[in-house]
Amino acid sequence: MNIGEAARASGVSAKMVRHYEAIGLVAKAGRAANGYRDYDDADVHVLRFIRRARDLGFSIADIRELLALWSDRSRQSADVKRLALHHVAALEQRIVGLQAMAETLQSLAACCAGDDRPDCPILTELESH
Amino acid sequence: MNIGEAARASGVSAKMVRHYEAIGLVAKAGRAANGYRDYDDADVHVLRFIRRARDLGFSIADIRELLALWSDRSRQSADVKRLALHHVAALEQRIVGLQAMAETLQSLAACCAGDDRPDCPILTELESH
DNA sequence: CTTGACCTTGCCATTATGGGAAGGTGCAAG
DNA sequence: CTTGCACCTTCCCATAATGGCAAGGTCAAG
Structure with missing residues (x-):
């Protein structure tokens, strides 16, 4: 999946997807042979989580913590x-x-x-x- | 009056006073012989107006209009x-x-x-x- | 092969505010 | 007179989150 499709599927603009990668909020996307970023459903899932958290007014810093908790199976x-x-x-x-x-x-x-x-x-x- | 005193009297930081001058929100301050900006009570009055408007959440653009209206004797x-x-x-x-x-x-x-x-x-x- | 849609990176702009550096000025105490 | 401190000057950088634009690469359809 190219970035545009991932953007459409997640509700996060392509611009912001790149930005989130640049600031380390999401992992670096894999690259296709042509150098394009390549996304799968799991990536879109994360992006949608971020989008939803942003909609609730969480800052990027907050979302960083939320993502950490989300992926922490032993969270409280x-x-x-x-x-x-x-x-x-x-x-x-x-x-x-x-x-x-x-x-x-x-x-x-x-x-x-x-x-x-x-x-x-x-x-x-x-x-x- | 130096900028520090004007800042204290108006509640606007010296930093922002310079900024407001730079963006043309307030007129360029006169300069004393030593190159320091020189303010009088009228200047402080304007700065206090701005400060109060900011406290009410007006944007700089709004304040620009408010200042224009304020100084317009024939305003409606x-x-x-x-x-x-x-x-x-x-x-x-x-x-x-x-x-x-x-x-x-x-x-x-x-x-x-x-x-x-x-x-x-x-x-x-x-x-x- | 051209056209259009897509991707890449990189730089700039936004809003209002603060921080800091490097250097000049002014006043008071030694 | 010198030292020190508080103040001033300009200039650059940073913030939070997002968008825009430009120059150039890629791909698929016509």
Whole structure:
């Protein structure tokens, strides 16, 4: 399987497949006689795992650990759970930060006439404080 | 006022003050006889505006527009409001994305024993799908 | 043999921020 | 005056994850 097909099958772009290989997240792909990277279903399986983890917001560093645990037959599920919950906490922290921003802006905007006059509490707020 | 003092007064690091000048977000600072950048209260005022806008999650591009509106005496508050609400929408979109991730992970983690056995629904989920 | 789709590597760009090096400046204490 | 420390200057590099482009090799169909 060429890289393009593996990319389509896994949902990871060919560009990123090469990148993941370059940073050592996945093993170096075998090469066909013509020098093209050659993939099999197991490789696609790994790539799909990565893709799914990325979709859940895990960083590459996290995924490196997840992959290690995944391939470790003697892993302890507690380690996976810890990683996941740690990530949940990080996500929730980002969420509250963003919510605070959105709420502040929302309330400022609610006080803004939004017409053709220049007076605007949003700018006033940014200006002061 | 040297850059360090302006940085302390505005809450923007000296590094970023230079950067904002380099990308044309703020006007080139005047220079003292020794070549040091020289700031006054008005400059600090602008920097503080930027800092506050960054705290609300506005991008540099957004801030460029906000600064233009701020200094435009004939601005229409509708333009500011539109910018702000557009940003709120973007924030909320990011929030729902993060919440979806957090909830998915949360429910997967809830199904994970978290003990010394290797079986883990989190890995199973990443693996399948 | 040409054309088009695919592969290769390598470099650059993004966003916002920080780190560090190498060297100049200014002020205070010895 | 010299030493030292804190500050300034510019320039380069790094981050995280991804995309784009360019120059060139490969392969299959027409």
